[in-house]
Amino acid sequence: MTYIDRLSPWCLVRLQANMQHEIVARFRRRNDAEAHLQVMQRLSADGKYTIIFNPVIEEQISDRKG
Template sequence: MPYKDRLNGWLVVRLLTKMQWVVVGRFRRHSDAEGHLQALRRLMPDAQLVIVFDCDVDETRSQHLAISKAK
């Protein structure tokens, strides 16, 4: 994985039912993720959105792809 891809460690995720989640966006800075989260909360007030730090980028991407393929 290129170094550039490993720099975006902050994720905005949408929590779904049954302990599932979907990555909405990846950000390099926590403040960028917070700004995006505030905008999303105004657009989707009923959605459960949180910011998380992704310390294992490879594993998260493989989980995200598995969730996407399952739909």
């Protein structure tokens, strides 16, 4: 996970078949994610989107370092 991703824990996620998901965008604030969610729902009525909080835990970072 890049530094910019760690600064943006709120994720707009597109739900797909078979319990798959795709992160569409990341945001620093929940209200920004909610505003973008409303736009995406208007633009693609058949798409299913949700917002999740995806924080970075320090243990995960230290595990990657070594």
